Amino acid sequence: MRIAVTGASGLIGSALTASLTADGHEVVTLVRRPPRNRGEARWDPRAGTVDAQALAGCEAVVHLAGAPVAARRWSARRKKVLLDSRVDGTATIARAMAALDPKPRVLVAGSAIGYYGDTGDRFVDEDSPAGTGFLADLVQAWEAAADPARAAGIRTVHARTGLVVSPQGGAWGALFPFFRAGLGGRLGSGRQYWSFISLEDEVAALRFAVDHEELSGPVNLTAPEPRTNSEVTEAMGRVLHRPTALPVPSFALRAVLGEFAGDVTGSQRVRPQRLLDAGFSFAHPDIDDAIKAALPPPNRV
Numbered sequence: 001m002r003i004a005v006t007g008a009s010g011l012i013g014s015a016l017t018a019s020l021t022a023d024g025h026e027v028v029t030l031v032r033r034p035p036r037n038r039g040e041a042r043w044d045p046r047a048g049t050v051d052a053q054a055l056a057g058c059e060a061v062v063h064l065a066g067a068p069v070a071a072r073r074w075s076a077r078r079k080k081v082l083l084d085s086r087v088d089g090t091a092t093i094a095r096a097m098a099a100l101d102p103k104p105r106v107l108v109a110g111s112a113i114g115y116y117g118d119t120g121d122r123f124v125d126e127d128s129p130a131g132t133g134f135l136a137d138l139v140q141a142w143e144a145a146a147d148p149a150r151a152a153g154i155r156t157v158h159a160r161t162g163l164v165v166s167p168q169g170g171a172w173g174a175l176f177p178f179f180r181a182g183l184g185g186r187l188g189s190g191r192q193y194w195s196f197i198s199l200e201d202e203v204a205a206l207r208f209a210v211d212h213e214e215l216s217g218p219v220n221l222t223a224p225e226p227r228t229n230s231e232v233t234e235a236m237g238r239v240l241h242r243p244t245a246l247p248v249p250s251f252a253l254r255a256v257l258g259e260f261a262g263d264v265t266g267s268q269r270v271r272p273q274r275l276l277d278a279g280f281s282f283a284h285p286d287i288d289d290a291i292k293a294a295l296p297p298p299n300r301v
Contacts (some may be wrong), residue, residue: 007064
C-alpha cells in the first residue's frame with residue numbers, strides 16, 4: 001500500500017513508519033519544512049494546505065500530528081496551541097482527502113482517551129458518553145474536525161490512545177528516569193486507573209484499523225485490563241528492580257504540572273471493546289509485559 005503519515009517524527013509515528021516500511025509499504029511522510037527526499041511531502045496545518053499530489057494514490061492516511069499535551073503547563077496560550085494543532089491539522093487532512101479522486105479508502109486519525117474524562121472505578125468503552133474538562137472538550141473538537149472525510153464517504157477511525165509505555169516519550173517517558181534512579185513512587189492516592197498500551201501494540205492496532213473495514217468511528221487503543229497507579233508503580237519496581245517507596249503527593253503534582261495534574265491523578269478505566277470484538281490480539285496485555293517490552297533488548301528480563 002501507499003500510506004501517508006503525519007506526525008512521523010513523534011514516538012508513535014516513527015515506530016509506525018518503521019513498521020510499515022519494513023513490511024514493504026510505500027510511506028509518504030507529511031512535513032512542515034521543505035521536503036528532503038521523495039518520501040516526504042509538504043503540508044501546513046496552520047495555513048490549511050497540503051501537497052495533494054503527494055496524497056494521490058494513497059489508500060490510507062494515518063494522521064498523528066499534534067502538540068504534546070504533557071510538554072509544559074497549561075496556560076491559556078498553551079491550551080490554544082494544543083487545540084489548534086489538532087483541529088487545524090485534522091481539518092486540513094480531512095478536506096484534502098475529500099477533494100481527491102479517487103479518494104483514499106480510510107483515515108485513521110489520532111485521538112485520546114481523554115474523551116471520557118475522569119471515570120473513577122467505572123469501565124467505559126467506545127459507546128460511553130464524553131466526560132468533562134479541557135481534554136474531553138479538546139478530543140470532541142479534534143474528532144469533529146474529521147467530518148469532511150466522513151461526509152465524503154471515507155471510512156474514518158478515531159484512535160483513542162491511552163498511556164503509551166515507552167521511555168522515549170509521552171507521559172511514561174518522564175517516569176522511567178525516576179524509577180531507574182530509585183526515585184519512583186505512586187502519584188497522588190495511587191487508586192486512579194491508568195489505561196496503558198505498549199508501543200508495539202499501539203502500532204499493531206493502528207495497522208489493524210487501517211486493514212479492517214469493520215472498524216470506524218472511535219476505537220480505544222488500550223490494553224484490556226487497566227491497572228491502578230499503585231499497581232503500575234509496583235510493576236515498574238519489579239521490572240526495573242528498584243525501590244518505589246517515594247510517593248508524590250497531589251499538591252506537589254499541582255505545583256509542577258498545574259491543571260494537568262488533575263488528569264494525572266484522575267482515573268480512566270477504559271476497555272478496547274471494538275478492537276477485541278474485531279479479533280485484535282494484544283502482544284502485551286499485562287503491565288509487566290508492557291514495561292519489559294519498552295526496555296532495550298539487552299536489558300529485558
